[in-house]
Amino acid sequence: MTLALLVTLLTLTVLKATPIIFAALGGTISERSGVVNIGLEGMMAAGAFGAVYATSATGNPVVGVIAGILAGAFFGFVLGVAATRLKVDQIVAGTGINLLCIGGAAYALVVLFHQQGSSPQVASLGTADVWLIVLAFALAIALHAFLWLTPWGLRLRAIGENPRAVLAAGIDPLRVRMLAVTISGALAGLGGAFLSVGELNIYSDGMTAGRGFIALAAVIFGRWTPLGATLAALCFGFFEALQFILQGRVAWLPSDAMQALPYVAAVIALAGATGRVRAPESDGVPF
Amino acid sequence: MLRARTFAATAMLSFLMAACGHHVGPRPGQLSLGMVTDVGGLGDRSFNDSAYRGLLRARDQLGAYVEVLQSRSAADYQPNIEALTNQRVDMTFAIGFLMSTDLDQIARNHPDRHYAIIDAVVDDPNVVSVTFREQDGSFLAGALAAMMSTTKHIAFLGGEDVPLLRKFEAGYTAGAHEVDPSVTVDVKYVGSFDDVAAGQELGNVLYNGGADIIFAAAGTAGLGAINAAKSRSGAYVIGVDSDQDALAPGKILTSMVKHVDVAVFDVARGMQQHRPIAGHLTLGLSDDAIGLTNFTFTRTAIGAARLRRLSAIRRAIIAGKIVPPDTREALAAWKPVAL
Amino acid sequence: MKSLMDRARGARGALGALAIALVLITAAMLVAGASPIDGFAALFAGALGGTHQLGETLVQATALLFPALGIALAFRAGLFNIGAEGQLLVGGLAAGALGANVHLAPALAAVIMLGGGALAGGVWGGIAGWLKARFGANEIIATLMLNFIAASLTGYLVAGPLKSSPAGGPETAPLAHAYWLPVLLPYTRLSIALLIALAIAALLHVVLTRTVFGYELRAIGEAPEAARRAGISLQRMALLALASSGAIAGLGGASIVAGELHRFNTQLSPGYGYTAIAVALVGDLDARWICVAAFAFGILETGGLAMQAVANIPKDAIHVIEGVIVVLLAARRYVAARAAIAS
Numbered sequence A: 001m002t003l004a005l006l007v008t009l010l011t012l013t014v015l016k017a018t019p020i021i022f023a024a025l026g027g028t029i030s031e032r033s034g035v036v037n038i039g040l041e042g043m044m045a046a047g048a049f050g051a052v053y054a055t056s057a058t059g060n061p062v063v064g065v066i067a068g069i070l071a072g073a074f075f076g077f078v079l080g081v082a083a084t085r086l087k088v089d090q091i092v093a094g095t096g097i098n099l100l101c102i103g104g105a106a107y108a109l110v111v112l113f114h115q116q117g118s119s120p121q122v123a124s125l126g127t128a129d130v131w132l133i134v135l136a137f138a139l140a141i142a143l144h145a146f147l148w149l150t151p152w153g154l155r156l157r158a159i160g161e162n163p164r165a166v167l168a169a170g171i172d173p174l175r176v177r178m179l180a181v182t183i184s185g186a187l188a189g190l191g192g193a194f195l196s197v198g199e200l201n202i203y204s205d206g207m208t209a210g211r212g213f214i215a216l217a218a219v220i221f222g223r224w225t226p227l228g229a230t231l232a233a234l235c236f237g238f239f240e241a242l243q244f245i246l247q248g249r250v251a252w253l254p255s256d257a258m259q260a261l262p263y264v265a266a267v268i269a270l271a272g273a274t275g276r277v278r279a280p281e282s283d284g285v286p287f
Numbered sequence B: 001m002l003r004a005r006t007f008a009a010t011a012m013l014s015f016l017m018a019a020c021g022h023h024v025g026p027r028p029g030q031l032s033l034g035m036v037t038d039v040g041g042l043g044d045r046s047f048n049d050s051a052y053r054g055l056l057r058a059r060d061q062l063g064a065y066v067e068v069l070q071s072r073s074a075a076d077y078q079p080n081i082e083a084l085t086n087q088r089v090d091m092t093f094a095i096g097f098l099m100s101t102d103l104d105q106i107a108r109n110h111p112d113r114h115y116a117i118i119d120a121v122v123d124d125p126n127v128v129s130v131t132f133r134e135q136d137g138s139f140l141a142g143a144l145a146a147m148m149s150t151t152k153h154i155a156f157l158g159g160e161d162v163p164l165l166r167k168f169e170a171g172y173t174a175g176a177h178e179v180d181p182s183v184t185v186d187v188k189y190v191g192s193f194d195d196v197a198a199g200q201e202l203g204n205v206l207y208n209g210g211a212d213i214i215f216a217a218a219g220t221a222g223l224g225a226i227n228a229a230k231s232r233s234g235a236y237v238i239g240v241d242s243d244q245d246a247l248a249p250g251k252i253l254t255s256m257v258k259h260v261d262v263a264v265f266d267v268a269r270g271m272q273q274h275r276p277i278a279g280h281l282t283l284g285l286s287d288d289a290i291g292l293t294n295f296t297f298t299r300t301a302i303g304a305a306r307l308r309r310l311s312a313i314r315r316a317i318i319a320g321k322i323v324p325p326d327t328r329e330a331l332a333a334w335k336p337v338a339l
Numbered sequence C: 001m002k003s004l005m006d007r008a009r010g011a012r013g014a015l016g017a018l019a020i021a022l023v024l025i026t027a028a029m030l031v032a033g034a035s036p037i038d039g040f041a042a043l044f045a046g047a048l049g050g051t052h053q054l055g056e057t058l059v060q061a062t063a064l065l066f067p068a069l070g071i072a073l074a075f076r077a078g079l080f081n082i083g084a085e086g087q088l089l090v091g092g093l094a095a096g097a098l099g100a101n102v103h104l105a106p107a108l109a110a111v112i113m114l115g116g117g118a119l120a121g122g123v124w125g126g127i128a129g130w131l132k133a134r135f136g137a138n139e140i141i142a143t144l145m146l147n148f149i150a151a152s153l154t155g156y157l158v159a160g161p162l163k164s165s166p167a168g169g170p171e172t173a174p175l176a177h178a179y180w181l182p183v184l185l186p187y188t189r190l191s192i193a194l195l196i197a198l199a200i201a202a203l204l205h206v207v208l209t210r211t212v213f214g215y216e217l218r219a220i221g222e223a224p225e226a227a228r229r230a231g232i233s234l235q236r237m238a239l240l241a242l243a244s245s246g247a248i249a250g251l252g253g254a255s256i257v258a259g260e261l262h263r264f265n266t267q268l269s270p271g272y273g274y275t276a277i278a279v280a281l282v283g284d285l286d287a288r289w290i291c292v293a294a295f296a297f298g299i300l301e302t303g304g305l306a307m308q309a310v311a312n313i314p315k316d317a318i319h320v321i322e323g324v325i326v327v328l329l330a331a332r333r334y335v336a337a338r339a340a341i342a343s
Helices: A003-032 A040-058 A061-083 A090-113 A126-149 A151-161 A163-168 A173-199 A211-221 A226-246 A255-272 B002-019 B047-062 B074-086 B097-109 B134-148 B163-179 B196-208 B219-230 B260-272 B304-318 B328-333 C004-031 C036-048 C051-076 C084-101 C106-135 C139-159 C193-210 C212-222 C224-229 C234-261 C272-282 C287-311 C317-342
Strands: B032-036 B065-069 B091-095 B114-118 B127-132 B153-158 B184-189 B213-217 B236-241 B252-258 B279-283 B290-292
Touching: A003 A040, A003 A061, A003 A126, A003 A151, A003 A173, A003 A211, A003 A226, A003 B196, A040 A061, A040 A090, A040 A173, A040 A211, A061 A090, A061 A173, A090 C272, A090 C317, A126 A151, A126 A173, A126 A226, A151 A163, A151 A173, A163 A173, A173 A211, A173 B196, A211 A226, A211 A255, A211 C139, A226 A255, A226 B196, A255 C106, A255 C139, B032 B047, B032 B074, B032 B260, B047 B065, B047 B091, B047 B260, B065 B074, B074 B091, B074 B097, B074 C051, B074 C234, B074 C287, B091 B097, B091 B260, B097 B114, B097 B127, B114 B260, B127 B260, B134 B153, B134 B163, B134 B213, B134 B236, B134 B252, B134 B290, B134 B304, B153 B163, B153 B196, B163 B184, B163 B213, B163 B304, B163 B328, B184 B196, B196 B213, B196 B219, B213 B219, B213 B252, B219 B236, B260 B279, C004 C036, C004 C287, C004 C317, C036 C051, C036 C287, C051 C084, C051 C106, C051 C193, C051 C212, C051 C234, C051 C272, C051 C287, C084 C106, C084 C139, C084 C234, C084 C272, C106 C139, C106 C234, C139 C234, C193 C212, C193 C234, C193 C287, C212 C224, C212 C234, C224 C234, C234 C272, C272 C287, C272 C317, C287 C317
Parallel strands: B032 B065, B032 B091, B091 B114, B114 B127, B127 B279, B153 B184, B153 B213, B213 B236, B236 B252
Antiparallel strands: B252 B290
């Protein structure tokens, strides 16, 4: 392998991993607080669409990124309210949000841009998207430190394990969960915005292409820690990048097998997680 | 509770009112045309949109009544075609090769109705099959790319690795080798027609690998490859299906246009003139159904000499002196032709 | 035995959902600048306006009914099977592969195809059940991940080993005409799959309300700790529940292949397995109401397809409506619970 190829492989790995890292960090913080966020894929689509719409309206992709974060946060908030105050089942609400966001973006393309399928091209961050990549890794470290080194991180994790005990300590677990899920949505939205106005300059139907679900797999493969999820996302990014590069060079490698890899890895991680590391005790359990 | 009931009552009322509404349909004697999209649907800025343009042209120029049904899955093809058949439209267009099995069954059950299918051959007396010689247009694209490449290294980026896309791939590769057998042609597939980001990433992989021109035959994902070309000096991309040249003026060398709209309109006109076309239409360069754009933004960069050579090749294809390959097997056996 | 109150709740659920859907569709049409009168005329005529339309609506209802019943079975046991889509796909693939390669008497072939589909779906659901039972793995994530694996696996198989012909699309070879399930409603493609689905619904209802297995299923769903103390093995029940849930969804995939598509194609389902979650919830996880809900969703799906041509609403907009219904219905339980506390 030549040096140039190696450089391409590594940059592509990071590029492929970045949106997944954002969403996976969101998934981690949400699950640590005890809410499974199945809606990551939809929130990414909302972020991607919101970013393109705001960029098209203002001409400024930075405004677009902020709008993407807000769009994701809004649907995170909706899931948070549904899962905490309304006691709606998290999975049901998350599934609903996926349908809502992906269908909603397709519908909004018609209403706002008067065209189906994809948006017009808008301004993009261009090479400045590298700052978002840096941000992804910085956030991973910051979130890891937050969860394990600060008293608030400890409380968040405690809520995911045993919300009753935290309630006894005078903290409202529902409020913390709602906040965590909203942040989770914001991060997924940021991942979507990275795709649509960071790496690209367009929204098109189906552009998130399952990245939100891969992020969910990364959360598990990364054993519910921010650095673990980041490493898992990099892993998945690496295999996709490898597939891109090997394609056409290695005939025997079916691309379907490569595409299934993250999910197979997640299932194996689910099986292997017993005894050593496990999901937060109250993950997915309403309080 | 009361509110919920009012809610339900209002909804029911509007539902009943709607049920008594007027049905829209063709006037007596008006030519009526139906179209079933494949799962890509309207708004793909490619295949289905192009067919729809042809239908709209038939509406405007022939005064036809048109109706479009979109498909969400392969299971929708059959009911959609049936629905149009039952509405007794004069001709139903099935847009896409995946509909061939379903159309064959329906056409046999309704020998008195007329159908057309794009990109596939269905052997029934009441079906017009329209296929395109994509390999011919792709051959020209390959020839142009090989002439323009300064690195003697070009690339093909497909959407999904299916037989239809391999016609593009084989024609393009052969066209490049016609001009210069020593040109390297890298081939990659996105694995999706939707994933724009992956299209851009693969575009960059191909450019970084040394190719300076990419033929992006990947639907929406191809827009990503166009993006990848924009930020590079000396790099070109070739668009597909519709004229995409204006998306990145000067960076898109040309587009390999596939005029599904022309085919749809011609078949519709045949219907109106009461001489329905049947059998198998293979449209290519001479029908202006396949071809390159007229280089609005790249004419000077290409130069007159190259354009002359390109039209010589085009004439040779039309004359049958060059027969571009349409599969990988045919490509392996193919030899450049001395002109 | 469900109380009269519970039954009324089920009826309100289905009707309420239909009402909400109608209001939302009206709003969507107005925003898109289309006339709701024309739109609803198209929706109504497209779903119920004739034998053909009714047949299509029932075809959609059948396709949703199988996975919805499977999902309900698992949900009643407290297990979130959101993997019906994948179970349906592998079931369909098994039926398509068997149908294209076995040479038997037609009736026997149909049984083999449907049985093979149920078995494949059962195994696919069973994998998640086994992970849950053996390792305590979260079945939501496991079933979700298995959906993607199923999509890749079936995609790989029909692009390679099981491909119909070198020039064909991603599908298995067409079934011999003799292997098709008999048509139920003449001049439509509604097959006896509807009757099979209704039989499964009746069976599920009886099993859940009248058998020990059904009692144990509901016990682990409603009070797992008490069930465990009563000597019910949670692991065994989880495995059985997810496997049988998957089998019903797999049977659904097989019935689409044998009954309407007559081959397996990777684009076989527009997401029936996901929509069926909404159907199961709208039907209050009660087999009888799920039949009603599946019919209502059949109207929405079939009429929606006809409506898009008139009202310029993208086909995905129907998902927005389904998404809102799912969230609202889930919230309805909370509202009902609070009303109960208030009174």
